[in-house]
Amino acid sequence: MAEASYPPELLYHPEHDWARIDGDLATFGITWHAQDALGDVVYFDPPALGAQLSQNEPYTEVESVKAVSDVYAPLSGEVVEVNERLADKPELVNEDPYGDGWMVKIRIADAAEAGGLLDRDAYVAALGE
Amino acid sequence: MVPFAGWEMPVQYEGVIAEHNAVRRAAGIFDVSHMGEIETTGPAALELLQRLLSNDVSKLAVGGAQYSVLCREDGGVLDDCFTYRLGPQRYLTVTNAANHEQDLGWFIAHRDTNDVEIKGCAADYAMLAVQGPLAREIVQAIANAPLPDRMRVEQRVIDGFDALVCGTGYTGEDGVELLLAPADAPAVWDALVLRGATPAGLAARDTLRTEVCYHLYGNDLSTDHGPIEAGLGWCCKEDTGFIGSDAVRGARENPPAQRLVPFRLTERGVARPGDSVIGGGQVTSGTFSPSLQVGIGMAYLPREKSTLGSAFEIDVRGKVRAAVVAERPLYRRTDPAPR
Numbered sequence: 381m382a383e384a385s386y387p388p389e390l391l392y393h394p395e396h397d398w399a400r401i402d403g404d405l406a407t408f409g410i411t412w413h414a415q416d417a418l419g420d421v422v423y424f425d426p427p428a429l430g431a432q433l434s435q436n437e438p439y440t441e442v443e444s445v446k447a448v449s450d451v452y453a454p455l456s457g458e459v460v461e462v463n464e465r466l467a468d469k470p471e472l473v474n475e476d477p478y479g480d481g482w483m484v485k486i487r488i489a490d491a492a493e494a495g496g497l498l499d500r501d502a503y504v505a506a507l508g509e
Numbered sequence: 510m511v512p513f514a515g516w517e518m519p520v521q522y523e524g525v526i527a528e529h530n531a532v533r534r535a536a537g538i539f540d541v542s543h544m545g546e547i548e549t550t551g552p553a554a555l556e557l558l559q560r561l562l563s564n565d566v567s568k569l570a571v572g573g574a575q576y577s578v579l580c581r582e583d584g585g586v587l588d589d590c591f592t593y594r595l596g597p598q599r600y601l602t603v604t605n606a607a608n609h610e611q612d613l614g615w616f617i618a619h620r621d622t623n624d625v626e627i628k629g630c631a632a633d634y635a636m637l638a639v640q641g642p643l644a645r646e647i648v649q650a651i652a653n654a655p656l657p658d659r660m661r662v663e664q665r666v667i668d669g670f671d672a673l674v675c676g677t678g679y680t681g682e683d684g685v686e687l688l689l690a691p692a693d694a695p696a697v698w699d700a701l702v703l704r705g706a707t708p709a710g711l712a713a714r715d716t717l718r719t720e721v722c723y724h725l726y727g728n729d730l731s732t733d734h735g736p737i738e739a740g741l742g743w744c745c746k747e748d749t750g751f752i753g754s755d756a757v758r759g760a761r762e763n764p765p766a767q768r769l770v771p772f773r774l775t776e777r778g779v780a781r782p783g784d785s786v787i788g789g790g791q792v793t794s795g796t797f798s799p800s801l802q803v804g805i806g807m808a809y810l811p812r813e814k815s816t817l818g819s820a821f822e823i824d825v826r827g828k829v830r831a832a833v834v835a836e837r838p839l840y841r842r843t844d845p846a847p848r
Contacts, residue, residue: 419712420526422797423777441826443779445525445797446712448826474524 384412387478391454391494392503393436398478399454401494406455409482410442410473413507418444421473426462426484433457433486435493440483442473455493457486514606516543521710528713529799532680533842536641537709538701541679541686542694545609545631547602547616553624554598561619562592562602563736563753565746569594574660574677577744578736579612580753584760585732586739588612589724591677593662601673601688603636605726619752635694637687639706640717644684647704648674656685668700679714681721681838719794719805720840722771728782729769729793729807738765738809740837768815769793770834774804778830780823786810787822787829800840810834 396414438450473481564577653666670693737760780795795806
């Protein structure tokens with residue numbers, strides 16, 4: 381399992397999700413803390429392509445051996461790509477939560493929403509509370 | 510680590526699947542020191558235990574181990590426990606942590622002669638379970654004499670420390686459980702890990718025991734269900750007259766409305782304890798099976814729906830998941846143990 385890490389270039393949602401913004405697209409996944417708390421992930425059911433995600437709303441579930449957890453959208457937008465590899469290799473969420481374990485890419489609906497997310501230091505501080 | 514019944518419990522070390530597979534393929538070591546112990550000694554020890562425990566304690570030879578449940582008069586299950594006969598008039602009963610104080614009180618309340626002594630000794634013992642096809646080899650390498658067979662108990666010296674070695678476990682694999690002084694446990698743990706036992710947490714213990722359909726008190730067993738409903742009639746010997754035996758006899762003659770059965774999902778998903786069975790019934794154990802790669806568990810089902818192969822549906826967080834009543838155990842080793 382990967383070492384604890386929270387990349388500084390990402391934005392974070394308090395429900396333990398991250399967003400990587402690249403122009404008008406954003407990639408989402410769950411944080412190191414979330415995958416560590418869940419333990420070994422066994423199922424990830426991606427949303428449909430074209431699904432409209434709303435900020436702060438769950439868009440799917442991630443299931444581990446121990447528990448099931450909602451996955452929250454850090455930003456609103458339309459799903460343009462899902463990580464197909466997770467169907468066969470859900471353990472990528474544990475092994476590489478910010479890389480190969482990404483979950484969906486969206487076309488950002490409202491760039492201003494990013495202002496409501498946490499930077500790395502604020503997220504890490506929130507984890508410590 | 511998570512708190513449970515006053516203990517800090519190791520849920521996982523490396524990861525539940527890796528730990529689970531280590532136990533199925535090689536050996537794992539669990540710190541189960543939260544388990545309680547009650548010693549019952551004296552000329553009337555057998556008589557008292559025969560009243561309290563559901564199994565026929567008179568059949569328990571010195572050096573033997575026996576599983577039983579502790580029932581109320583109405584047959585509700587207070588606890589399930591292993592009892593080891595350490596001497597002609599000396600028995601050690603291993604209790605569940607959350608029930609230990611209540612069990613001890615129950616034992617003491619039913620003591621009606623000075624010919625039996627009851628001692629709660631949860632603080633006197635640490636407990637390490639070493640389980641898996643290579644478990645015995647690993648423990649044997651640091652033991653002073655051959656280990657006891659399955660369902661036997663012997664005093665041994667392990668890595669220089671006195672230990673009660675029990676040929677029991679909760680994983681469906683061969684192995685032993687070691688009862689030893691708490692001060693000695695860390696050194697024995699380290700010695701066994703050094704020899705190849707993989708530290709395994711309570712999350713792996715749960716997936717392992719669920720695969721072989723061992724009951725977990727508080728999930729599959731409670732005062733709401735009798736042993737017959739729970740599928741534990743095999744450890745109830747009503748002719749001994751144990752507390753609850755009349756209720757158990759009645760349940761055997763007039764089968765209860767529900768029965769605990771193993772199940773597996775026939776589609777993706779994982780049912781969890783507390784999930785409702787559509788049309789009546791409840792999941793009491795549910796997890797993802799690392800060995801079978803599907804959702805598995807145990808559920809109380811209406812008797813008429815509880816036959817092997819019956820299809821049913823579970824409400825899993827608002828999603829309907831298809832399941833089937835499966836054979837016990839859900840997992841059975843097919844390949845010979847690796848050498």
